[in-house]
Amino acid sequence: QKEVEQDPGPLSVPEGAIVSLNCTYSNSAFQYFMWYRQYSRKGPELLMYTYSSGNKEDGRFTAQVDKSSKYISLFIRDSQPSDSATYLCAMSAWGSNSGYALNFGKGTSLLVTP
């Protein structure tokens, strides 16, 4: 079983819809949680970064972390065709000796149709 599970989709929604993307994980040591957006043939772009549990909002994007359930979510409000991309969740523990290694979900492909 992978440490991070993410539904690959594809997920297709109409323009203006609220999109909900989710990941589950098994390693209780994870403390840092990120969401990346990746367009075809490009590198991942950091969208949201959260430390520990709680919510964080940035414009149309809201990230939620529930460490008790080992579950994280990304919500996109008023979705636009330009949001069509693959969304990757990533998470990590960190130690001064062990450093920093991100564990990724396999990504969810999102298509927002006009």
Place this chain on the structure above:
Amino acid sequence: KAGVTQTPRYLIKTRGQQVTLSCSPISGHRSVSWYQQTPGQGLQFLFEYFSETQRNKGNFPGRFSGRQFSNSRSEMNVSTLELGDSALYLCASSLGEGGTEAFFGQGTRLTVV
């Protein structure tokens, strides 16, 4: 502020050859991590360097190696290339102290024929 720069963007190599990829992190960032992305396995961690020292290594064979220079630039090397090494290789840059945000470059697309 310049982002993470990876060179070259595309490479085609023959089985058995070796290859070196380069990554220049964001100015002031001391940590550089490397990842391999394939359609089947997704993004997988290769290794992380901080202040010229390898701090963490993923589950890849010894053919994959890397190093970091005093200016934080990093290179990764793959020797004796196999067809299965065809992938997008991504470099991520972060401050390196604590679990700060990691920013990725555009990647190097390696094709082994």
